[in-house]
Every structure is written in structure tokens, then in C-alpha cells.
Amino acid sequence: MTSILIAGASGLVGRYVLAQALADDRIDRVVAPGRRALAHHPKLVNPVLDMSQLPAQAPWWGVDSVVCTLGTTRANAGSDAAFRAVDLDLQLAIARHTHAHGARRFALTSSMGADPTSRLLYLRTKGELEQELGRLEWQSLTIVRPGPILGQREQARAGEVLTAAALKILAPLLPKRHRGNRAQDIAAALLTAAIDGAPGHHILSPAHIG
Numbered sequence: 001m002t003s004i005l006i007a008g009a010s011g012l013v014g015r016y017v018l019a020q021a022l023a024d025d026r027i028d029r030v031v032a033p034g035r036r037a038l039a040h041h042p043k044l045v046n047p048v049l050d051m052s053q054l055p056a057q058a059p060w061w062g063v064d065s066v067v068c069t070l071g072t073t074r075a076n077a078g079s080d081a082a083f084r085a086v087d088l089d090l091q092l093a094i095a096r097h098t099h100a101h102g103a104r105r106f107a108l109t110s111s112m113g114a115d116p117t118s119r120l121l122y123l124r125t126k127g128e129l130e131q132e133l134g135r136l137e138w139q140s141l142t143i144v145r146p147g148p149i150l151g152q153r154e155q156a157r158a159g160e161v162l163t164a165a166a167l168k169i170l171a172p173l174l175p176k177r178h179r180g181n182r183a184q185d186i187a188a189a190l191l192t193a194a195i196d197g198a199p200g201h202h203i204l205s206p207a208h209i210g
Helices: 012-023 080-100 121-134 158-173 183-196
Strands: 002-007 027-031 065-068 105-109 140-144 200-204
Touching: 002 012, 002 080, 002 183, 012 027, 012 065, 012 183, 065 080, 065 183, 080 105, 080 121, 105 121, 105 183, 121 140, 140 183, 183 200
Parallel strands: 002 027, 002 065, 065 105, 105 140, 140 200
Antiparallel strands: none
């Protein structure tokens, strides 16, 4: 049996990770901190808190594995600094807290093209996060880099709606890495890595998801 913390459990991919984790008999405790309460489940621990003020010594940080599906966009965040506060600072803080409390496996939703030297804010920030996570001594670190994420968000992003529609039409003509990945398939890859991740640092490309 294992315990797992899910960061971003109310998001598109995170909702699938949460549902799959709660249904998985190998997992006996699921910790899902966030700004709002989730539906009750006997093995769910759901700390409701201000995510900008994480309590470093909270006992619920003590888990075996972590899945991080947090993320925003520059447009939704409102500024470069606000975007980086979520996509770099918050996720790195969660990683450090869980690592300090004994977590040894970490699985991250990143992005195809993530690169700490990129001129694009989004890809550079994703790459910086990957780089910083790699500096922590995880037993197993898995970076999942999906293509366009296919699924229905609670608050649809206009660009993603248009991208999904175009991909549906063009999919037969595109290389697999550009066809997009279903949110539930990304979630399954993350959860598998969190539970059974092999030792070392691994990167999953779109072609290896689902």
C-alpha cells in the first residue's frame, strides 16, 4: 500500500488522477491540498488552504509519492510574475516540502518543448521547474511532456478549444506527438509513475502516453 499527494486535483488532468487514485486498491491514502473542498471519500485527506502560504510542517506532507498537475497560463495569471508564482515557485515549494517529509517518487505534468533556455516564458518556466526538480534526490522522477491536452476543463480556454477542434480534423495527417493526449491517459501515466516509477529520471513524450 502507498500514499500519494496530488497537487492540482481540481484541474483537468488532476481530476482524473484523483479519481483513478481513489479507485486504486494499491493506494490507501490520497492527500489533495487546495483552495476548495473536494467531495468526501474515506481515503481522501483534503486540506483547504491558501496555496500561497503553505504550512511547511503540516503532517500531511508525509506521503510516499507526489503527482503534480498544477499549471496556469500567462493570460490567466495576469503577469509574468504571477504565472511563474504558480508554474515554478508553488510547484517547487510542494516538491521540497514533500521531499523533506520523506516522499521519494515524483511525477510532473510538464510540456512538450520545455527548455530552461527557451525565449518563450511558458517553455522556459517549465524547463526551469524540471531542472530544479532534478536537483532533488528523488528515488524516481518522471516528467510527463504531453502534446495538446484533450479534455473538457471546468473553465474552457479559448485557445485550447480551437486547438482541440483543429486536432480532431487534422489528426490522421499529423505525427502522433502533435495529435494531442487525452487527459485521462496523461493521468494514468502520472499515477503509474508515482506508484511504480523505476529508479532514476525519466521523460515521457506524447508518443509514450496512452
